Amino acid sequence: MKSLKVGIIGFGTVGTGVYKVLKSFPNIEIKKIAVKDINKKRDIENFDLSLLTDNPYDIVSNPDIDVVIEVAGGVNPVYDILKTAIQNKKHIVSANKELLAKKGSELFALAKENNVIILYEAAVAGGIPIIMPVKTILSANKITKIAAILNGTTNYILTKMAEQNLSYDVALKQAQELGYAETNPTGDVEGYDAAYKIAILSTISFNKKVDINKIYREGITKITAQDIKSAKALGYRIKLIAMGQLLSDGKIDVRVHPMLVAKKHLLAKVDNATNSIMLSGYPVGDLVFTGAGAGAEPTSSSVAGDILVLASELETTSNPLPQTICRHNEIAEQIDIGDTYNEYYIAINASNNPGTIGIIGTVFGKHNINISTIMQNGINSDNTAEIIVITELGKEFDVQNALKELLKSDGINKIDNLLRVMN
Amino acid sequence: MKSLKVGIIGFGTVGTGVYKVLKSFPNIEIKKIAVKDINKKRDIENFDLSLLTDNPYDIVSNPDIDVVIEVAGGVNPVYDILKTAIQNKKHIVSANKELLAKKGSELFALAKENNVIILYEAAVAGGIPIIMPVKTILSANKITKIAAILNGTTNYILTKMAEQNLSYDVALKQAQELGYAETNPTGDVEGYDAAYKIAILSTISFNKKVDINKIYREGITKITAQDIKSAKALGYRIKLIAMGQLLSDGKIDVRVHPMLVAKKHLLAKVDNATNSIMLSGYPVGDLVFTGAGAGAEPTSSSVAGDILVLASELETTSNPLPQTICRHNEIAEQIDIGDTYNEYYIAINASNNPGTIGIIGTVFGKHNINISTIMQNGINSDNTAEIIVITELGKEFDVQNALKELLKSDGINKIDNLLRVMN
Numbered sequence: 001m002k003s004l005k006v007g008i009i010g011f012g013t014v015g016t017g018v019y020k021v022l023k024s025f026p027n028i029e030i031k032k033i034a035v036k037d038i039n040k041k042r043d044i045e046n047f048d049l050s051l052l053t054d055n056p057y058d059i060v061s062n063p064d065i066d067v068v069i070e071v072a073g074g075v076n077p078v079y080d081i082l083k084t085a086i087q088n089k090k091h092i093v094s095a096n097k098e099l100l101a102k103k104g105s106e107l108f109a110l111a112k113e114n115n116v117i118i119l120y121e122a123a124v125a126g127g128i129p130i131i132m133p134v135k136t137i138l139s140a141n142k143i144t145k146i147a148a149i150l151n152g153t154t155n156y157i158l159t160k161m162a163e164q165n166l167s168y169d170v171a172l173k174q175a176q177e178l179g180y181a182e183t184n185p186t187g188d189v190e191g192y193d194a195a196y197k198i199a200i201l202s203t204i205s206f207n208k209k210v211d212i213n214k215i216y217r218e219g220i221t222k223i224t225a226q227d228i229k230s231a232k233a234l235g236y237r238i239k240l241i242a243m244g245q246l247l248s249d250g251k252i253d254v255r256v257h258p259m260l261v262a263k264k265h266l267l268a269k270v271d272n273a274t275n276s277i278m279l280s281g282y283p284v285g286d287l288v289f290t291g292a293g294a295g296a297e298p299t300s301s302s303v304a305g306d307i308l309v310l311a312s313e314l315e316t317t318s319n320p321l322p323q324t325i326c327r328h329n330e331i332a333e334q335i336d337i338g339d340t341y342n343e344y345y346i347a348i349n350a351s352n353n354p355g356t357i358g359i360i361g362t363v364f365g366k367h368n369i370n371i372s373t374i375m376q377n378g379i380n381s382d383n384t385a386e387i388i389v390i391t392e393l394g395k396e397f398d399v400q401n402a403l404k405e406l407l408k409s410d411g412i413n414k415i416d417n418l419l420r421v422m423n
Numbered sequence: 424m425k426s427l428k429v430g431i432i433g434f435g436t437v438g439t440g441v442y443k444v445l446k447s448f449p450n451i452e453i454k455k456i457a458v459k460d461i462n463k464k465r466d467i468e469n470f471d472l473s474l475l476t477d478n479p480y481d482i483v484s485n486p487d488i489d490v491v492i493e494v495a496g497g498v499n500p501v502y503d504i505l506k507t508a509i510q511n512k513k514h515i516v517s518a519n520k521e522l523l524a525k526k527g528s529e530l531f532a533l534a535k536e537n538n539v540i541i542l543y544e545a546a547v548a549g550g551i552p553i554i555m556p557v558k559t560i561l562s563a564n565k566i567t568k569i570a571a572i573l574n575g576t577t578n579y580i581l582t583k584m585a586e587q588n589l590s591y592d593v594a595l596k597q598a599q600e601l602g603y604a605e606t607n608p609t610g611d612v613e614g615y616d617a618a619y620k621i622a623i624l625s626t627i628s629f630n631k632k633v634d635i636n637k638i639y640r641e642g643i644t645k646i647t648a649q650d651i652k653s654a655k656a657l658g659y660r661i662k663l664i665a666m667g668q669l670l671s672d673g674k675i676d677v678r679v680h681p682m683l684v685a686k687k688h689l690l691a692k693v694d695n696a697t698n699s700i701m702l703s704g705y706p707v708g709d710l711v712f713t714g715a716g717a718g719a720e721p722t723s724s725s726v727a728g729d730i731l732v733l734a735s736e737l738e739t740t741s742n743p744l745p746q747t748i749c750r751h752n753e754i755a756e757q758i759d760i761g762d763t764y765n766e767y768y769i770a771i772n773a774s775n776n777p778g779t780i781g782i783i784g785t786v787f788g789k790h791n792i793n794i795s796t797i798m799q800n801g802i803n804s805d806n807t808a809e810i811i812v813i814t815e816l817g818k819e820f821d822v823q824n825a826l827k828e829l830l831k832s833d834g835i836n837k838i839d840n841l842l843r844v845m846n
Contacts, residue, residue: 021563021706121560127707129556137544137555140444140727266713269692283444283720284550288713297706304563309746317740323732
């Protein structure tokens with residue numbers, strides 16, 4: 001058995017997890033690990049300190065290394081470091097969703113030029129096998145839809161809000177105390193993390209390069225305890241859904257936003273920090289993949305999986321895994337959120353006057369939006385009420401115009417929230 | 424692009440589905456299809472009848488064919504036909520769970536000798552990607568447990584029994600009328616089909632050859648409407664579970680039997696003909712894969728996936744996919760059902776006498792079985808009652824002995840059912 005020589009860039013919890021898993025495989029030789037602080041105490045048994053370097057170029061320029069594992073995260077300085085690695089003919093295994101979403105095209109083109117491959121199972125949904133299956137065993141399918149819970153932090157917060165009737169702020173604070181959310185939670189709660197992941201997953205599923213900058217993105221910070229309660233009363237759970245769809249005209253609809261998900265839907269049953277991906281295609285139908293989407297151990301399963309596959313392939317060929325090569329030649333034509341069709345949940349603060357429901361119905365009708373349910377949430381002390389409207393399928397552009405007109409109408413004070421619905 | 428030359432053995436609904444999917448790929452050339460009846464009318468557009476042969480040896484002995492797809496099913500005559508194919512250096516893609524469970528060792532050994540590979544994603548759970556992921560991207564894991572719903576027919580019957588309070592016989596009849604169950608349903612309802620699949624999946628997950636003949640197997644024919652009702656009342660659904668476990672002493676516990684599955688468990692939520700596989704390992708944690716486990720289209724996704732992976736690999740190496748090679752050198756030491764530990768649901772028909780519960784408690788206690796719940800289901804017209812006992816974890820051998828002793832006790836008429844419980 002030939003041994004595969006590996007360098008690791010990044011040695012936080014994920015890097016340490018990857019090291020621990022890989023060192024038990026006799027055909028994997030860890031040659032060097034790049035860290036920020038060489039003197040930091042490491043909690044690893046029998047650890048050989050001479051493996052450490054604080055210069056990642058010791059790895060990417062090392063002629064004795066076959067593969068670079070990158071678990072450092074972020075775009076800078078990792079992008080330049082990995083470009084050098086590729087130019088030096090090293091294969092790459094990366095868990096870096098932000099880098100791949102923002103600089104994937106450049107990296108894949110450079111990898112092709114240099115006859116190396118980039119594997120990144122760990123970049124999407126942690127331990128859940130999705131990248132490799134889509135590129136290999138599912139490759140006969142025309143994939144038409146992905147709907148997924150790809151961010152554990154937000155799913156944890158939404159679960160706690162629903163289970164314990166908490167406000168967003170309280171649930172966030174609890175998640176931070178328990179380590180489910182970072183001190184600066186923006187990347188998770190505003191949907192950036194999920195957007196990186198759905199950009200990567202949509203690109204390989206639809207075989208068209210999805211532009212991260214054209215993904216409509218909305219986080220969970222505006223979800224109120226009242227929204228969760230209203231959703232429940234109507235038979236829904238609220239989830240942050242990352243979605244990608246291949247439309248019948250070949251255009252691509254990719255977005256991240258909270259949705260009311262019908263209770264019977266499998267994604268509604270995915271709680272806490274768990275991730276879940278529903279993928280629909282022909283001929284396979286609907287598949288659902290569920291598991292831990294983050295954490296050192298699940299992530300190291302995917303990183304080590306990529307490494308073992310590569311090691312095995314390199315024993316018999318110098319062109320490993322041709323199916324995994326990213327072809328980003330075709331650029332996805334992404335549609336604007338205004339052009340999408342959705343069912344909506346709209347929470348409207350209105351004065352408790354007779355005729356308010358009539359006004360809402362009239363304005364929506366004028367803009368071609370059919371209402372399927374209308375429900376009033378009690379009456380506030382200031383004689384206003386929150387009215388919940390659930391619509392049938394309508395164009396986002398029309399709905400937004402209806403809401404603008406509605407806000408000019410008598411007795412309509414404020415749109416408390418607008419969420420989309422998945423049945 | 425090199426083209427891969429394919430022969431198909433078996434041209435029923437699955438074979439036809441595979442043909443339709445594969446013919447759209449320019450690098451796949453279908454050379455020959457072996458059928459039973461060459462004159463049967465085929466509902467395929469622009470079909471070239473000269474592709475058909477009624478002699479499968481026209482395929483396996485054809486020097487112009489690289490890969491044989493086998494979707495005929497059964498052991499005879501397919502086993503001999505595929506042996507010839509392998510001896511003639513043809514790769515095999517098979518959907519035949521019975522053949523692989525019964526003759527896998529012989530076929531994989533012969534394939535190794537002849538430097539060809541056997542792929543069989545479609546043999547387990549239809550369209551759900553599980554074989555390839557376990558062998559590739561999950562290969563860094565030590566897999567310790569599989570619990571799965573692998574038979575759509577029985578899951579459909581159990582779902583209908585639960586939803587509509589039907590007896591087994593009525594639900595089976597409906598399933599047969601709708602095409603979910605065959606006229607002779609034995610292979611499904613007695614658990615043979617699930618046993619073949621869990622034999623294959625356990626073998627690759629634990630890297631030890633599991634003997635199909637040593638798998639404990641129980642079907643669903645003895646489940647009554649009353650069992651389903653009692654399970655519901657206690658917070659459970661009844662599912663036919665195929666299970667494989669790597670025990671701490673290295674022994675393997677593989678079995679197929681109905682179980683009470685706690686309502687909150689993901690497998691309890693899998694309804695109708697859907698399949699679902701829960702796999703636990705280190706470092707990945709728990710994964711769940713859900714999708715269509717049968718049908719021409721999902722199955723053809725997996726067969727075509729294997730073919731496309733193989734085609735892609737053969738462009739760069741003559742030793743494709745080394746990771747997928749089955750190594751069955753190590754034989755699993757499978758434990759007997761009597762040596763397993765389970766929680767139990769036991770339905771006991773007893774005379775409605777004071778002291779009956781006392782007798783049950785005393786006998787179970789004597790055999791080291793702790794009871795966690797005891798519930799009586801009304802009183803029958805003959806002054807008997809069904810008493811439901813849920814036990815804590817106990818050894819099957821002890822439970823069986825307790826039941827033998829119980830049957831000799833005053834007022835205990837009959838053990839209506841014994842099922843195991845998954846929380």
